[in-house]
Amino acid sequence: MASNTHSAGHYYLPAPSKWPIVAATAMLLLGFGAAFTVNQMTVGYVLLAIGFAVLVYMLFGWFGTVARESESGVMNEQVDVSFRWGMSWFIFSEVMFFAAFFGALFYVRVFSAPWLADIEQRLLWPDYGGTWPTAGPAFKEQFTPIAAWGLPAINTLLLLTSGVTITFAHWALKENKRGALVGWLIATIALGVTFLFVQIYEYGHAYSDLNLKLSTGVFGSTFFMLTGFHGFHVTVGCIMLCAILGRSIAGHFKPEDHFGFEGVAWYWHFVDVVWLLLFILVYWL
Amino acid sequence: MSAVLDTHGQHDEHAHHPSGIMRWVTTTNHKDIGTMYLWFSFTMFIVGGIMALVIRTELFAPGMQIVDPDRFNAMTTYHGLIMVFGAIMPAFVGFANWLIPMQIGAPDMAFPRMNNLSFWLLPPAALLLIAAQFVPGGGAGVGWTMYAPLTVQAPMSMDLTIFAVHILGMSSIMGSINIITTIFNMRAPGMGMMRIPLFCWTWVITAFLLIAVMPVLAGAVTMTLTDRHFGTAFFNAAGGGDPVLYQHIFWFFGHPEVYIIAIPAFGVISQIIPAFSRKPLFGYTSMVYATASIAVLSFLVWAHHMYTVGMPVEAQLYFMYATVLIAVPTGVKVFNWVATIWRGSLTFETPMLFALGFLFLFTMGGFTGLVLSIVPIDVQLHDTYYVVAHFHYVMVAGALFSAFGGIYFWLPKWTGRMYNETLGKWHFWLSFIFFNVTFFVQHFLGLAGMPRRIPDYSLQFAEFNVISSIGAWGFGLAQILFLYIVVSTIRSGKPAEQRQWEGADSLEWTHLPSPPPYHSFETPPVLR
Amino acid sequence: MSGKFVRAAAGLAMAASSAVAQAAYQLNLQEPASHIGERVHDLHTIILVICLAIFIGVFGVLGYSLYAHRKSKGHVAAQFHENTTVEVLWTVIPFVILVLMAWPATTTLLAMRDTTQPDITIKVTGYQWKWGYDYLKGDGEGISFLSNLATPHNQIYEQAPKGENYLLEVDNPLVVPVGRKIRVLTTGNDVIHAWYVPALAVKQDANPGFIRDAWFRADREGTYRGQCAELCGKDHAFMPIVVEVVSQEKYAAWVGEQKKKMAALAEDPNKTWDLAALAERGEKVYQANCVACHQPNGKGQPPAFPALSGSKLVNGPKADQIGLVLNGKQGTAMASFKQLSDVELAAVITYTRNSWANKTGEAVLPAEVTAARK
Numbered sequence A: 001m002a003s004n005t006h007s008a009g010h011y012y013l014p015a016p017s018k019w020p021i022v023a024a025t026a027m028l029l030l031g032f033g034a035a036f037t038v039n040q041m042t043v044g045y046v047l048l049a050i051g052f053a054v055l056v057y058m059l060f061g062w063f064g065t066v067a068r069e070s071e072s073g074v075m076n077e078q079v080d081v082s083f084r085w086g087m088s089w090f091i092f093s094e095v096m097f098f099a100a101f102f103g104a105l106f107y108v109r110v111f112s113a114p115w116l117a118d119i120e121q122r123l124l125w126p127d128y129g130g131t132w133p134t135a136g137p138a139f140k141e142q143f144t145p146i147a148a149w150g151l152p153a154i155n156t157l158l159l160l161t162s163g164v165t166i167t168f169a170h171w172a173l174k175e176n177k178r179g180a181l182v183g184w185l186i187a188t189i190a191l192g193v194t195f196l197f198v199q200i201y202e203y204g205h206a207y208s209d210l211n212l213k214l215s216t217g218v219f220g221s222t223f224f225m226l227t228g229f230h231g232f233h234v235t236v237g238c239i240m241l242c243a244i245l246g247r248s249i250a251g252h253f254k255p256e257d258h259f260g261f262e263g264v265a266w267y268w269h270f271v272d273v274v275w276l277l278l279f280i281l282v283y284w285l
Numbered sequence B: 001m002s003a004v005l006d007t008h009g010q011h012d013e014h015a016h017h018p019s020g021i022m023r024w025v026t027t028t029n030h031k032d033i034g035t036m037y038l039w040f041s042f043t044m045f046i047v048g049g050i051m052a053l054v055i056r057t058e059l060f061a062p063g064m065q066i067v068d069p070d071r072f073n074a075m076t077t078y079h080g081l082i083m084v085f086g087a088i089m090p091a092f093v094g095f096a097n098w099l100i101p102m103q104i105g106a107p108d109m110a111f112p113r114m115n116n117l118s119f120w121l122l123p124p125a126a127l128l129l130i131a132a133q134f135v136p137g138g139g140a141g142v143g144w145t146m147y148a149p150l151t152v153q154a155p156m157s158m159d160l161t162i163f164a165v166h167i168l169g170m171s172s173i174m175g176s177i178n179i180i181t182t183i184f185n186m187r188a189p190g191m192g193m194m195r196i197p198l199f200c201w202t203w204v205i206t207a208f209l210l211i212a213v214m215p216v217l218a219g220a221v222t223m224t225l226t227d228r229h230f231g232t233a234f235f236n237a238a239g240g241g242d243p244v245l246y247q248h249i250f251w252f253f254g255h256p257e258v259y260i261i262a263i264p265a266f267g268v269i270s271q272i273i274p275a276f277s278r279k280p281l282f283g284y285t286s287m288v289y290a291t292a293s294i295a296v297l298s299f300l301v302w303a304h305h306m307y308t309v310g311m312p313v314e315a316q317l318y319f320m321y322a323t324v325l326i327a328v329p330t331g332v333k334v335f336n337w338v339a340t341i342w343r344g345s346l347t348f349e350t351p352m353l354f355a356l357g358f359l360f361l362f363t364m365g366g367f368t369g370l371v372l373s374i375v376p377i378d379v380q381l382h383d384t385y386y387v388v389a390h391f392h393y394v395m396v397a398g399a400l401f402s403a404f405g406g407i408y409f410w411l412p413k414w415t416g417r418m419y420n421e422t423l424g425k426w427h428f429w430l431s432f433i434f435f436n437v438t439f440f441v442q443h444f445l446g447l448a449g450m451p452r453r454i455p456d457y458s459l460q461f462a463e464f465n466v467i468s469s470i471g472a473w474g475f476g477l478a479q480i481l482f483l484y485i486v487v488s489t490i491r492s493g494k495p496a497e498q499r500q501w502e503g504a505d506s507l508e509w510t511h512l513p514s515p516p517p518y519h520s521f522e523t524p525p526v527l528r
Numbered sequence C: 001m002s003g004k005f006v007r008a009a010a011g012l013a014m015a016a017s018s019a020v021a022q023a024a025y026q027l028n029l030q031e032p033a034s035h036i037g038e039r040v041h042d043l044h045t046i047i048l049v050i051c052l053a054i055f056i057g058v059f060g061v062l063g064y065s066l067y068a069h070r071k072s073k074g075h076v077a078a079q080f081h082e083n084t085t086v087e088v089l090w091t092v093i094p095f096v097i098l099v100l101m102a103w104p105a106t107t108t109l110l111a112m113r114d115t116t117q118p119d120i121t122i123k124v125t126g127y128q129w130k131w132g133y134d135y136l137k138g139d140g141e142g143i144s145f146l147s148n149l150a151t152p153h154n155q156i157y158e159q160a161p162k163g164e165n166y167l168l169e170v171d172n173p174l175v176v177p178v179g180r181k182i183r184v185l186t187t188g189n190d191v192i193h194a195w196y197v198p199a200l201a202v203k204q205d206a207n208p209g210f211i212r213d214a215w216f217r218a219d220r221e222g223t224y225r226g227q228c229a230e231l232c233g234k235d236h237a238f239m240p241i242v243v244e245v246v247s248q249e250k251y252a253a254w255v256g257e258q259k260k261k262m263a264a265l266a267e268d269p270n271k272t273w274d275l276a277a278l279a280e281r282g283e284k285v286y287q288a289n290c291v292a293c294h295q296p297n298g299k300g301q302p303p304a305f306p307a308l309s310g311s312k313l314v315n316g317p318k319a320d321q322i323g324l325v326l327n328g329k330q331g332t333a334m335a336s337f338k339q340l341s342d343v344e345l346a347a348v349i350t351y352t353r354n355s356w357a358n359k360t361g362e363a364v365l366p367a368e369v370t371a372a373r374k
Ligand code: HEA
Pocket: B145, B258, B259, B261, B262, B304, B305, B323, B324, B326, B327, B328, B330, B331, B332, B334, B362, B363, B364, B365, B366, B367, B368, B369, B370, B372, B373, B374, B378, B381, B382, B383, B387, B390, B391, B394, B395, B398, B399, C051, C054, C058, C093, C094, C095, C097, C098
């Protein structure tokens, strides 16, 4: 029955594995940990820390296993196609997650803020203007949004460039130029990390100089949640890039078969596109 | 020809599979995982059902008797959440796991390890939901729809609930990616997309819906979390937000969600009815297109749950027109089932009884849905027991009956043993009668103006509530019979044949013995 | 535990017997008392009849088939499938029926949403858990009061027989004249509530921070009862709505009476109050506004609702408590009580600071509240 021939038409089935249950345990700990933490209970921090450690252990273990299987060549064409479907649908789910937040932004700008300023609402909010940017009728302090054509524009440039460098890395991989592959990957990571630092700097600026905080009404809410979740995705993207960099250095991936690389590249492009939307809808317009 | 390839293929095939509890914990087998999903689902059904019985017992008579109002609201909330996310959805994922590989001629799911993770994320989520009842402040009495800003004042159990929803979302998304990839990529040669059984088609469409809307729900509860703890103002007018924004996001998820519950049920029914009519499905192609249209339309109608929030009249009109349109593709499905039965050669074993019960009662629920979709009527009926009656007709008599029918239909295949037909019929008739006793009278309560989510009510509603509560206990007790039937089938049922139902013609019946081998198709089946 | 159980059982038995005694078995919408209500009633009848007709048609066919095409009667399955004509028909005919249904629905809806040119405008505010009414425009302008559940606690907890209007009775009903267009502006103070009076065909959510509107014109005098229809927390079931529709003359008389009452109530904020007077007044305010959460004995229902008796805050500096009661606490059920007058606030704070285990011996004067409002 079991055979070692790897030609197309054979099914690949992984053996029983402990990693799923480790992952589920991590989620159990993280779920309780986070819930207790937001309620300022000490046990929460402990659970979070353990959960996080288990999560990291699981990620190393599980992805390590997949990478080893991939290199040992047990995965065939069909598995490769499955991975492509899987990654595409995963990215689609991420798109819908961001859609919820973009939808919220759209709604407050187009509906709720103007509604709050309409004639009927004078009874409740006598002197509210309702123009964007707004932190709502009860917010009395002054705040300044971040101008689009300063650091955000530079960040746009950084991310767009990183989209190009990862494509160069991909070309290099296809031509089996390992040195160039590694070089372009490092460049991509460097750009990504720089982006993150600029973003952190910008947050600091917003908090200390612009009086723009997460709690600055609905402007602060949408601004920080959208850019924050994007920043989180860039961080995850960078970690994934580091992983494939490590694998590239270790000599993994073949010019004709390297879905591990491509999956990360797709993800990176997705993060790029989200940023473009952010730049236009959050910073610029 | 082709063969199954194990990572430990060098060794003797199954020598390395752990046994005992570790078999279930580490398994990558779609049948094991399907079984776990189904048992988990039944367990949650009992938990949610007991909560329903608390609700119905408190409502047996006017006045406060057994729980205080906060606890009552928590019971309503977690009954809804647990039934939807813990009982019905996992039940159909269980069916998907068992059946899809067998029906398309594959050895297993596309991502067997992730499949295991999808399942094992459910118990942590369930633990969070159950623990929420016991933390200080008690369960969050906010309704399964978790409307802001009531959620902002809720006790810490709300946070447990939010993270449970996140985990459930991950599980559903991974499960869906797996199912969709399996169907697109693992079909046996010759099994074209328009040849797969209708159950598989309904799951392709459901999986798509899930991947599209579960992240939106995650977004909604994340905003609730930050509004609660981190000072954001998404749902707070003082900060420029809007409580109604929550409702828009929730129902953008919520309406497709109700079809996520209904569509796999349609799939099961579409397998059962042809089998017992001994006649192919009347219109396979139109069924596929109707299901897809329902899915597309379901994204465009969400605000019919919000007719009374005070949106502009133009918006109300649009949502009303869009909503009534769903009756057209759903009608196509109903007519198709009737046309399949027409001039068949009918027998009435338990699965067929449940399918007919489904057809009759689901259509009734559909019609009450249509009544609700008419704005001026809904203004009267919104948030009354009429709505409760509507959705229990489509979800209990719809989805749950379909799941029962499916269990009786495939139990002989899965276990290799036949259930007791007489007891099965008893289970059906008890369920059918008590279901109607419980929920039919709720239409009258709603029409007369009894609001939902109340632990106590005025005297004019007393009579029908008594009837409804008696029905609920009857319905609940009837389910003990179901448990007995399933357990005794597994233990000591008579051996079943490969093709237990002569009219069943999908691959699991025609190509695989009962029970099927561990890896369904180690070599792709030969299809004509 | 067992005491509770016995009481519960007794309650169940008592209520079950009374249920049999006065059977209502109402099967349809409540009898409408307004023109819009009648149109909604008729619309519902039309839709229901259409649905029933289709239902009977479809299940008539199915029923015949179940009878005639059974295998046990030796029926052999026909093998037909797919028939374009039939499929087009059963797509198009339902579509046409739906268009026909949409027509009366649209006209009724447009009439229902037309809130222009009202005779009287009333703002309705949902509080946890009572309603507040402010007459903004038209006859009675300036009248403003709160409307609380009037059913006594012991009826709810089975210690007394239930009255006829159990849970549907309030201390101050909304009073409006017959035949006049009344526009209601709804808003919420804390969470979402919904103002629902079935016989008048009004249900409108009361969203905090927003004003939304609806209207009704009652055709007949009478008392119409409804309930809050949006889950709003613990006492969602206990915030009924009572609308008394009276003749024009009676309404005028009622307005006069209310105006007098309001004048009497409009206490001079500069009057000097002593502790005893304030505490006495405060007890009433407490009964009306605070008992639902903090309980008559001040012990609250921890952990959801803290005890005021022995509370650090209540026994601490006055300013903190004034601030809390005036502004509420974000993210908790403790809402702002700004809507109470300065005297009422001063009184209730004084009362809480000098009741149960709290013995501060200090009075909080209305002027202090006035100052804190700024
Ligand atoms: C399985 C789940 C399921 C399904 C399938 C449906 C199906 C439908 N639902 Fe339902 N619904 C729920 C689950 C479901 N619903 C839930 C859970 C809620 C409440 C949530 C909450 O608030 O907690 C709800 C609430 C709900 C509301 C909001 C009520 C309110 O809160 O005020 C509305 C309003 O439009 C509605 C409408 C409909 C319609 C039009 C359909 C249609 O899809 C029905 C279509 C079917 C038919 C019409 C019958 C068959 C058709 C024919 C035989 C053809 C010929 C017919 C004609 C031409 C008329 N539903």
